[in-house]
Amino acid sequence: xxxxxxxxxxxxxxxxxxxxxxxxxxxxxxxxxxxxxxxxxxxxxxxxxxxxxxxxxxxxxxxxxxxxxxxxxxxxxxxxxxxxxxxxxxxxxxxxxxxxxxxxxxxxxxxxxxxxxxxxxxxxxxxxxxxxxxxxxxxxxxxxxxxxxxxxxxxxxxxxxxxxxxxxxxxxxxxxxxxxxxxxxxxxxxxxxxxxxxxxxxxxxxxxxxxxxxxxxxxxxxxxxxxxxxxxxxxxxxxxxxxxxxxxxxxxxxxxxxxxxxxxxxxxxxxxxxxxxxxxxxxxxxxxxx
Amino acid sequence: xxxxxxxxxxxxxxxxxxxxxxxxxxxxxxxxxxxxxxxxxxxxxxxxxxxxxxxxxxxxxxxxxxxxxxxxxxxxxxxxxxxxxxxxxxxxxxxxxxxxxxxxxxxxxxxxxxxxxxxxxxxxxxxxxxxxxxxxxxxxxxxxxxxxxxxxxxxxxxxxxxxxxxxxxxxxxxxxxxxxxxxxxxxxxxxxxxxxxxxxxxxxxxxxxxxxxxxxxxxxxxxxxxxxxxxxxxxxxxxxxxxxxxxxxxxxxxxxxxxxxxxxxxxxxxxxxxxxxxxxxxxxxxxxxxxxxxxxxxxxxxxxxxxxxxxxxxxxxxxxxxxxxxxxxxxxxxxxxxxxxxxxxxxxxxxx
Numbered sequence: 001x002x003x004x005x006x007x008x009x010x011x012x013x014x015x016x017x018x019x020x021x022x023x024x025x026x027x028x029x030x031x032x033x034x035x036x037x038x039x040x041x042x043x044x045x046x047x048x049x050x051x052x053x054x055x056x057x058x059x060x061x062x063x064x065x066x067x068x069x070x071x072x073x074x075x076x077x078x079x080x081x082x083x084x085x086x087x088x089x090x091x092x093x094x095x096x097x098x099x100x101x102x103x104x105x106x107x108x109x110x111x112x113x114x115x116x117x118x119x120x121x122x123x124x125x126x127x128x129x130x131x132x133x134x135x136x137x138x139x140x141x142x143x144x145x146x147x148x149x150x151x152x153x154x155x156x157x158x159x160x161x162x163x164x165x166x167x168x169x170x171x172x173x174x175x176x177x178x179x180x181x182x183x184x185x186x187x188x189x190x191x192x193x194x195x196x197x198x199x200x201x202x203x204x205x206x207x208x209x210x211x212x213x214x215x216x217x218x219x220x221x222x223x224x225x226x227x228x229x230x231x232x233x234x235x236x237x238x239x240x241x242x243x244x245x246x247x248x249x250x251x252x253x254x255x256x257x258x259x260x261x262x263x264x265x266x267x268x269x270x271x272x273x274x275x276x277x278x279x280x281x282x283x284x285x286x287x288x289x290x
Numbered sequence: 291x292x293x294x295x296x297x298x299x300x301x302x303x304x305x306x307x308x309x310x311x312x313x314x315x316x317x318x319x320x321x322x323x324x325x326x327x328x329x330x331x332x333x334x335x336x337x338x339x340x341x342x343x344x345x346x347x348x349x350x351x352x353x354x355x356x357x358x359x360x361x362x363x364x365x366x367x368x369x370x371x372x373x374x375x376x377x378x379x380x381x382x383x384x385x386x387x388x389x390x391x392x393x394x395x396x397x398x399x400x401x402x403x404x405x406x407x408x409x410x411x412x413x414x415x416x417x418x419x420x421x422x423x424x425x426x427x428x429x430x431x432x433x434x435x436x437x438x439x440x441x442x443x444x445x446x447x448x449x450x451x452x453x454x455x456x457x458x459x460x461x462x463x464x465x466x467x468x469x470x471x472x473x474x475x476x477x478x479x480x481x482x483x484x485x486x487x488x489x490x491x492x493x494x495x496x497x498x499x500x501x502x503x504x505x506x507x508x509x510x511x512x513x514x515x516x517x518x519x520x521x522x523x524x525x526x527x528x529x530x531x532x533x534x535x536x537x538x539x540x541x542x543x544x545x546x547x548x549x550x551x552x553x554x555x556x557x558x559x560x561x562x563x564x565x566x567x568x569x570x571x572x573x574x575x576x577x578x579x580x581x582x583x584x585x586x587x588x589x590x591x592x593x594x595x596x597x598x599x600x601x602x603x604x605x606x607x608x609x610x611x612x613x614x615x616x617x618x619x620x621x622x623x624x625x626x627x628x629x630x631x632x633x634x635x636x637x638x639x640x641x642x
Contacts, residue, residue, distance in 0.1 A: 081614060084618045085617065085618065088621075090363075091361070091363055091561075092617055092621060094363060094417070094420060095553065095554070095557055095613065095617060096617055098550050098553070098554070099609075099611075099613035099617065100610065100614070101550070102547070102550065102554075102607070102610030102613070103607050103610030103611055103614070104610075105547070105610075106603040106605065106606035106607025106608070106609075106610065107603065107607060108603070109599050109600075109603030110599055110600045110603035110604070110607070111603075112599075113595050113596060113598070113599035114599060114602065222424075222428075222546075225424070226425075260435075260436050263428075263432060264428060264432040267424075268429065270421060270424075270425045271410070271422060271425045271429070274418060274421060275409070275410055278414040278418050
């Protein structure tokens, strides 16, 4: 039984990891914490859903199309909210992403109402796998695999490609990056596109697992924040591992203590991490220079 | 206001006074009288709305002290309001405590809860601290819903009795108006004076550069915690008033988005100015109300369900757009516009 909870936790945690990855990509290169991640990914999920249901497109066309559209939304968001606010104080940046969140929330409600929607069933082929007492539903399993592949691709992109190198340079020091001839604005747009695409993928997977709703899905996405903090805000591997740890603990608490404990466990973990080790497991400890 | 030239301060007391000229004093008294006579002219739903504005303003005064003066970001103000509201509700319903005792008690308890979530500010700041208050926003309603649902009625509304003054129940909006407005005015004056006191200056020093403040001998942690405490006192006061204004409390009223709205009102009004708080609250609440009135006119253009959703979604969208516009074009908010206007009419028509 415990094993089953842990397995569920790993699969849900992979979702959190994917959402966390979306947060970390932006934080790493722009030092902005994107609070709008929840609504952005909900929007991505809804776009994919509309393409699937309204336009009756097959998944292999709808998904890339939806990711492309959400990439454009990401670029637009960066252009409208953060470009005019470059190098502003922290509060301004946080408020900018919160206002963006509010706008997107309004747009989502206007476009897709407040009802809950489910993806068409049987979208992903496969069957639940039974291993003795444990069963592995195929949909979360595919979601888990997708998350891992996505993580590998993003990691490869950051470590091995020229654009990734530019992003890492920008993250290290914006002035140096500019002096080296990197177009920082360009890098910022690219990070937002990448991040929102990753987030939207998480939105689609999450929607496929539990359905989409204008306020519930962003609330679920918020549970990825503890994973990010636990893993360390500037560590990609940390985001994924932290997400999985939070997912496992959440499912264990929900299974052992009672289902309503699952809602709040991530936030207790968050508080605990902030009290004990604010920089997280793999994050860099911030040393203040005068 | 109105001190172009020729009016000199003769001693420090005059220099420090808030109300400095006879005209100001007259205007202040006149406007206070006007405010208190307001229920004679307006009533019903408008008065209800004014009460909402006053309660919100009290809460935002707290956010202003924590975020505007001390520079600590809080995303959990409505959760603290929930603590205050439920304290008042539970103590008056189950202990049959008088509202006038329950309210200070609720403020104090909320203050302590605020302290608890302020403790991480010792080591962290910025995004991380926002995270701690965000955790409060999820943990506190969870406690309210799940720990003793037999007492708090879980997701449902717990009815709250109206406060009594010598057998007379403050039930009508008019009587609540006097209660809320009096506390609101006191709260604003307290905030204004706090800003000028030793504590207020220490808060500003911590905000501007905490390292420098520490070197100058300001105990950062003490002042941060104090700011959290005072902010939560305001939240508790606003929450308690909210409970009697709504005549009941329910966890639905205290959501994360409401907290974000409070912060947004502060930004729109002008960070760090008690008067700006009122501008921001009045502006955003009026905007929200007008968008809501606009809803039924927009609705017929769409299908049934979509129309309702469009009407519902307009509020957050307009709020977000207005907030962004202010952040980008007038980051110091309506208060700055007010100051510019004052400077303009003071020197008009010779603007140099």
